[in-house]
Amino acid sequence: MRPIVQVRNLSKSYRLSQAAQVGRPSSGGFARRLGLSVERLRGLRPGPDKTIWALRDVSFEVLPGEVVGIVGRNGAGKSTLLKILSRIVRPTAGEVDIYGRLGSLLEIGTGFHPDLTGRENVYLNGAILGMRRGEIGRKFDEIVAFAEVEEFLDVPIKHYSSGMQVRLAFAVAAHFEPEILILDEVLAVGDAAFQQKSFRKMQDVIREGRTIFFVSHDSSAVLRLCERALLIESGRLKDDGPAETIVKRYLAGVAAAARA
């Protein structure tokens, strides 16, 4: 089968401490002492910037319908990888080829506005995620029923409880149906009952045969949802294989680091 996502030699570097230079004491004229050189304003000054590699030489392929978990410690590069796959961040080197409509949920409720009503926010948030107006309209009743906010649809969401807000946000996200879906820690919202409901909804989405990338610190969620997993360590793809094996290795590594 032809892969739906191909990632080849992907690297991403960030330059740090650009801002720290402004105001650094230096010799020279008055203007320079005030930190006002033209080069600095134009951002061209080639100072002693530190380059850090958030991702280094990552390559993998994903087939249609695969559900891939991405595990790794904080700062390993998981979010950077998801952002590059989502086209939000551009890679420094390497290529990403995606054959299909891709949608990402790196955060739920993006663009929610407190002064708008529940109804208005559903349409707005759906449009921001990449849904068509017609599509939102068709799924509107389902979204509202899922979020359990029917009675408050025409109330500004600033009057919602925080639980109601996240339920509505999750409900919109869960009814978004691209061919390739990228999920970052979005399942852990609401109370225990709603979390179970969200989890079942995700399992339904998986059964429909969509390709999914899933990042979570909850290893049991990765094990229950994913068949395959990638282990990222310090920006490198350390391991790639069946979810069970990879999660076990990841947890063993974390335990070893904790003992050391």
Next chain:
Amino acid sequence: MSELREVWAHRELLYFLIWRDLKVRYKQTALGPAWVVLQPLLMAFVFTVFMGWLARVPSGGVPYPLFAYAGLLPWTFFSSAVSTAGNGLIVNGPMVTKVFFPRMLIILALTGVRLTDLLVSFVALLALMGWYGVGVRWGILLLPVLVLQVTLLAVGVALWFSARIVSRRDYATLLPVLLQVWMFASPVIYPAGLVPEKWHLLYSLNPLAGVVEGFRSALFGLPFDWAGMVTSGVVTVLLVAYSVRAFLRADENLVDII
């Protein structure tokens, strides 16, 4: 070009972003959209007192309040669009770093919001013209072209500033100062004829000079300064082309430094 195709593909989001801002702005206000008309009207009143009555600035045979209001319409649109859209990427930072869509859309949406304001404030202008007994002439047919030009201009300047502000916040502080200077360098509250002859060429390089004068000529049936308007049009096209390129180049790593 691929970027422009991407913008077109996201046109529905553009509509929703404009709709959101219009909707949100007047929640919890008593006067609501009336502010769109009231704001330039109040400004026109202030300038009428100081410039029209006290300083006796000439207004080309048009009653000064009408003269000022007609100049303030394109200027208020331009300056409010540039100052909100210029800061748009920062203000919408959470959205820009969490979802993919062409970043240019933010600038277009914020300009679009101000453009609807401009269209609404035309209604008050027509009422004001009726009050002063100034009739509509054929020249008004040129007005849509001038509105298009000032819109392009606002988008261009906002694109350039928004990219600069992301990397250096200094530009956010500079922007209102520049706009203040720009207003006095444009014939908003005085006629361009007040500028000495030898400075005319330099003056007409300010693209807003042609737009604002053009607005008045179109509305009040005054003669058009064709040379000035063509110069202003050419400068507008060059400025927009340059800004779009600068924005797209900066867009490569905007998200990394926002």
